[in-house]
Amino acid sequence: MSIRTVFLAAGLSLAAGVAQATDYDPLRKDARMHSELLGASVAYLIDENCDALKLRKLRLLNKAFSLRKHAMSLGFSHGEVMAYVDSETEQDRFRAIAEPLLASKGVVAGQEETYCTVGRAEMEKGTFAGSLLYER
Known part of the structure; x- marks a missing residue:
């Protein structure tokens, strides 16, 4: 899973030639x-x-814009924020957190219904993740 893909799915595009924040x-x-x-x-x-x-x-998309604004209030430029989101290191870090978190809630890799069950529970609880999902 890619944090960059999350932002891209929301319609944001990455700035070309962005300098990496150190x-x-x-x-x-x-x-x-x-x-x-x-x-x-x-x-x-x-x-x-x-x-x-x-x-x-x-x-x-609305959440992404709001979060970008928040990050910029911390002193980061738009380009630095997008470089952070695009960072493979950060993507790997969030995957390493998200996958075990989902597993602790009952997700079994490769078993679709376990993802659906957890997703529905997140929606029911009104969590941030649940607020980003809807049932087809």
């Missing part, structure tokens, strides 16, 4: 950034593995 620690340590990117990552994995549930792309 220190993403403030973004990594920011509770809102972490929570919302993780929630989006979870929703994306559910969307990719459960045909009955889909991403609410307009809602994801």
